[in-house]
Amino acid sequence: MNIQEEWELHKPKKKTWGRLLRVVFGRTAFVITALLIQFIILMYSFQWLREHVFYLYGGFVGLSAVVVIYIINKNQNPSYQLSWIIPVLVFPVFGALFYLFLETQPGTRAIDRRLKDIIEETKPLLKQQPEVMERLYRESRGTARLAYYMNEYGGYPIWENTSAQYFPLGDDMYPVLLEELKKAERYIFMEYFIVEKGEMWDNILEILKEKAASGVEVRFMYDGMCSLTLMPYGYPKQLEKYGIRCKMFSPVRPVLSSYQNNRDHRKITVIDGHTAFTGGVNLADEYINRKVRFGHWKDTAIMLKGDAATGFLMMFLQMWNITEHEADDYARYLCRPDYQYPAELDRSGFAMPYGDSPLDNETVGQHVYMDILNESRYYVHIMTPYLILDSDMITSLTFAAKRGIETIIIMPHIPDKIYAYLLARSYYAELLQAGVKIYEYMPGFVHAKVFTSDNTKAVVGSINMDYRSLHLHFECAVYLFRNPAVQQAEADFQETLKHCREITLEDCKTYPIPKKIAGKVLRLFAPLM
Structure with a gap:
């Protein structure tokens, strides 16, 4: 079938x-x-x-x-x-x-101050290992300069000794996640933008309940927007009864405030300090194609095993402790030195997990994407559900194409938000004229957020190519350099391309005029989308 x-x-x-x-x-x-x-x-x-x-x-x-x-x-x-x-x-x-x-508004200022304090507390555990930087510098000065920036201004180092397994679909990630959760011995930390009752969440919850009952520390955090339509407002109290520590990030309240504009869009699971998951997959059935919404749901995820899991561990603890009054003992959650990784794991290359905050005026997520575009020598391949761009990102995309870099973007053919799709279409002609190639995934909706370049670099995470992800949301991703998972991600891109249709300038010319006008008008509000 x-x-x-x-x-x-x-x-x-x-x-x-x-x-x-x-x-x-x-x-x-x-x-x-x-x-x-x-x-x-x-x-x-x-x-x-x-x-x-x-x-x-x-x-x-x-x-x-x-x-x-x-x-x-x-x-x-x-x-x-x-x-x-x-x-x-x-x-x-x-x-x-x-x-x-x-x-x-005082809300965002308070969160910003608290987060900065916590980042200072966790900084000793996120020091860049100089020997790693030395080896990276010998392999690629450009990547080493990016790693320096990320550590100095983002607060996250680049690591070695980390294996990565790339999942082309949420369907592929789901059974592996269940098995890894069952192996937890010390703790399970999970942070997600969306959680909804159904097969996926029900099965995960059963494991979390069993683990909590057996003495494993379980913490679960999800974005407060879920309380509007997906989960009861008092759902954290229900999970607390099972021994699961749970909280909503920034619960939605009936008060006009700018702090409610900054959502926790991240997807993170950390197990015992040695295993971490991230990507585009939330905890709801459409992400594993058990429920059909907008056709076939194309999403991606990645599992890290090794030193780089520490980055996601600290990201989770930083966000969790924003509303805590007592300091966590961060060091006790590091992977135990005596933990033995499976011998068959390929832990070559480099991995750099990173987070992005909308409150620090440092657009880390956008800078990483632009660095890949600007440093590429042969190709940049992109999968994203949204294309709502500022002038800097448009310049990077078009300049890459103009200097002969194969620049391809895969977008959904069946959108989840019609206004976002109309707005994305308003950029198509400008990008195509510069030589950027755009394809639409015909079977349904692309929710993946993936960059690959030159068979050496890849990014997999939660960061869309829109204003909300790049400027307004808390986000996360992992940057891979010469890690075997880079080839896995590129192979998936090529396989996905087989199910896509290329968009041409002629398609843009024949696109219905009312939709063209709607897209251009929506550009006025693009920074809010």
């Missing part, structure tokens, strides 16, 4: 009225209604001031000018600056006050 037939066989059934009623009358509706009420009150308050108080309005015009000057001089992505300057100038009262309202 091919992918297309499997998709037809498992087409989703109609949603039940019960689920619809739970959404309409549940917490989701309450939160959305409360936020809308607050937003409308703010809007009408500002409008009333504009219409009825002439002198105050003049003052607000002056305030808008000050705000624009402040935005222009702020150390920020130019696209973000433009996305705020337009509403501030068009709506002098509402735009300026709303910007100041969001800019002065």
Whole structure:
């Protein structure tokens, strides 16, 4: 049975009225209604001031000018600056006050301060081993310079003695994850953007419950957006009853606040300090094609065994401890020195796990992608579900193609968000004219976030090529250099390409005009997507 037939066989059934009623009358509706009420009150308050108080309005015009000057001089992505300057100038009262309202929110500042403190606490355990850097420098000065930047400004070193197993589908990763969870002896730490009840989560949860009952320390953290439609708001308390320490990151509350814009989009599992998983796969059935959404779900993941697992261990503990009042004993979770890795593992090459925070003004995820594009000599192959680009990323992609680098992007043919797809299509012609090749995965939806280059480099992680991943979310990935998994990722790219259709400039010309207009209009709001 091919992918297309499997998709037809498992087409989703109609949603039940019960689920619809739970959404309409549940917490989701309450939160959305409360936020809308607050937003409308703010809007009408500002409008009333504009219409009825002439002198105050003049003052607000002056305030808008000050705000624009402040935005222009702020150390920020130019696209973000433009996305705020337009509403501030068009709506002098509402735009300026709303910007100041969001800019002065205490939530993000508190998280930023706490995270910086924790990073300082964990820094001694993430020191770059000089002998590793020396060997890397001898093999590739360019990669060594990237590793230096990542350690100095991202806080994560590059490691040797690490094997990597690449999974072309969530379906492939899932049984391996279950087996590794069953082997846990000391602890299991898991951090995910999405968790939803179903076959995948139910089976994982059974293992976590058994392990917690046997004395294994289990911690589970998921993003607070899940509380809107996927999980009950009090679900962490339910897991606590099983002996599983659980928390939501940034629970969604019915209050207008900018901190709710920074979500935990990471996917991390760490087991006993020696094994770690990451990639695009969340804990829900569509990610392993047990439930069909948007056709066949093409996703990827990777398992690390070795020294580099320490990077993901510290990433998890840093995020977990943001809301903790007592310091963790970070060192006790390191892999025990007497642990014996299987002899058959190929631990050659280098691996560099890294995280990206939206609060530190250091766009680590984007810089890694751009470094691959700028340093490539032969090819850069990309899989991404979204293509919402700023001027820097457009320049890197087009310049790579213009200097003769084979630059190919695989996108979904069946999108999960129509507005994101329309926006992505607005970039197609510009990229194609520069020589970038774009393919769409015909059987369904690509959720993978993978870069491969020159048979030597690869990135697998949670970082999409859109503003939210590159600038607004907490993200993670692993950079591989001359590790055997690089060839595994490239082989998967070539196999995926067989199920794709190439997009041409003629396709762009014949694309429906209303959709073209919609995509260009959506560019005004691209930094928010």
